[in-house]
Amino acid sequence: MNLILLFKKDLQSGPDKVCLKGRRHKHVFSVHKGKVGDKFLVGMENGRMGYGQLTAIDKNHLEMKVALDQKPPTPLAVTLILALPRPLMLKRILFAATSMGVKRIVLLHSQRVEKSFWNSSLLKEEKYKEPLILGLEQAKDTVLPEVIFKDKFKPFVEDELPDMIKETLALVAHPEASRPCPSQVKKSVTLAVGPEGGFIPYELDKFISLGFKPVSLGERILRVEDAVVALISKLF
Amino acid sequence: MNLILLFKKDLQSGPDKVCLKGRRHKHVFSVHKGKVGDKFLVGMENGRMGYGQLTAIDKNHLEMKVALDQKPPTPLAVTLILALPRPLMLKRILFAATSMGVKRIVLLHSQRVEKSFWNSSLLKEEKYKEPLILGLEQAKDTVLPEVIFKDKFKPFVEDELPDMIKETLALVAHPEASRPCPSQVKKSVTLAVGPEGGFIPYELDKFISLGFKPVSLGERILRVEDAVVALISKLF
Numbered sequence: 001m002n003l004i005l006l007f008k009k010d011l012q013s014g015p016d017k018v019c020l021k022g023r024r025h026k027h028v029f030s031v032h033k034g035k036v037g038d039k040f041l042v043g044m045e046n047g048r049m050g051y052g053q054l055t056a057i058d059k060n061h062l063e064m065k066v067a068l069d070q071k072p073p074t075p076l077a078v079t080l081i082l083a084l085p086r087p088l089m090l091k092r093i094l095f096a097a098t099s100m101g102v103k104r105i106v107l108l109h110s111q112r113v114e115k116s117f118w119n120s121s122l123l124k125e126e127k128y129k130e131p132l133i134l135g136l137e138q139a140k141d142t143v144l145p146e147v148i149f150k151d152k153f154k155p156f157v158e159d160e161l162p163d164m165i166k167e168t169l170a171l172v173a174h175p176e177a178s179r180p181c182p183s184q185v186k187k188s189v190t191l192a193v194g195p196e197g198g199f200i201p202y203e204l205d206k207f208i209s210l211g212f213k214p215v216s217l218g219e220r221i222l223r224v225e226d227a228v229v230a231l232i233s234k235l236f
Numbered sequence: 237m238n239l240i241l242l243f244k245k246d247l248q249s250g251p252d253k254v255c256l257k258g259r260r261h262k263h264v265f266s267v268h269k270g271k272v273g274d275k276f277l278v279g280m281e282n283g284r285m286g287y288g289q290l291t292a293i294d295k296n297h298l299e300m301k302v303a304l305d306q307k308p309p310t311p312l313a314v315t316l317i318l319a320l321p322r323p324l325m326l327k328r329i330l331f332a333a334t335s336m337g338v339k340r341i342v343l344l345h346s347q348r349v350e351k352s353f354w355n356s357s358l359l360k361e362e363k364y365k366e367p368l369i370l371g372l373e374q375a376k377d378t379v380l381p382e383v384i385f386k387d388k389f390k391p392f393v394e395d396e397l398p399d400m401i402k403e404t405l406a407l408v409a410h411p412e413a414s415r416p417c418p419s420q421v422k423k424s425v426t427l428a429v430g431p432e433g434g435f436i437p438y439e440l441d442k443f444i445s446l447g448f449k450p451v452s453l454g455e456r457i458l459r460v461e462d463a464v465v466a467l468i469s470k471l472f
Binding site: 002073095096099100101138139140141183184217218219220221222223226229230231232233234 | 238309331332335336337374375376377419420453454455456457458459462465466467468469470
């Protein structure tokens with residue numbers, strides 16, 4: 001945890017006074033052995049960052065006086081469209097993508113996505129928000145990504161995607177593509193990444209028909225969670 | 237599993253005849269529902285790749301006739317020096333680095349590495365070879381990385397590292413560096429990545445005194461396992 005993410009509800013006794021219990025308190029108390037006067041990097045959900053200075057701490061709670069005067073880092077100019085991965089992998093990808101600065105993630109159905117993945121409890125907001133929060137705390141950022149679920153491939157791709165990719169460089173990751181993934185891209189990107197085993201030809205053709213360019217990371221095939229990190233890192 | 241990695245001991249009844257039981261048999265039998273005549277991509281440990289055609293299969297074993305006529309992909313020109321991560325993370329990094337084509341990994345002690353990590357059973361060859369094999373099978377490669385353990389920081393850095401970095405671009409990942417990680421590098425790279433929390437100043441200075449350049453991935457701080465993938469992807 002490189003930043004403590006704060007929420008409106010933590011501001012109980014004034015606009016600059018924070019009271020924390022639970023996970024964040026435990027981290028400061030047990031890992032950092034925080035004492036009154038110590039300062040910690042904090043940030044308000046979707047707001048500014050700054051420092052919090054401990055004014056009280058015991059084994060049950062802590063209080064901080066906060067001063068939020070810094071902007072969070074610039075969002076990465078990318079929309080990630082991802083075939084819904086299995087829950088454990090989804091959790092890791094949400095964490096990693098958030099820590100890299102992705103602010104819009106579309107989780108999409110595809111032929112090779114197991115239908116049961118759509119019943120995972122991780123798809124409930126209170127659950128999938130956890131790795132997003134941890135990703136922001138890892139990266140020192142405050143702006144939560146928007147996560148959008150699209151459990152029907154065709155209506156999303158035909159009706160919504162054409163507008164979404166306007167003014168962006170639209171890329172679909174495809175291990176067999178001859179075009180390498182570009183680097184140091186200066187414009188906004190829409191990046192589609194398939195499931196393990198890839199998009200089926202019909203799906204790939206749909207993306208291509210909208211103007212997506214298939215790109216590859218080379219002859220080695222990466223696991224989806226590593227491919228997402230590798231692609232985003234190479235692009236920007 | 238995008239390739240079945242074969243070992244000398246699998247060649248029991250002739251130079252092109254393979255008999256498999258256990259994990260690899262189970263994958264072909266249960267996941268692919270392989271039938272006599274089906275072909276699978278195979279590769280010999282540290283050797284050539286090609287196809288294996290099923291000549292027999294039942295619920296206990298399979299037999300294949302193999303023809304190995306392709307070279308494995310070109311190794312990535314990088315030596316990864318990594319402060320020993322906690323075992324679970326080490327396993328994931330070994331898998332990811334192997335799947336990206338890294339062929340030499342030095343696991344190094346550093347002040348912020350917990351001493352107990354050096355007692356992990358994962359440091360035994362029969363254990364750490366597992367994620368390497370899975371990484372090769374993921375990536376369609378055959379050449380196992382060399383994994384080197386250095387449990388003393390100073391003697392390794394002073395006595396061995398100067399020779400190791402000759403003719404290479406030596407980089408040390410450091411989130412506070414002002415120089416961004418370079419991309420599309422054409423020469424060999426030695427890349428040092430610290431533990432969670434980073435190398436301590438003494439260690440960083442040691443790397444710098446040998447000619448390592450501190451580089452960063454931007455203002456966001458990534459977890460080590462994501463940083464390794466992001467750095468390697470950006471470099472090549």
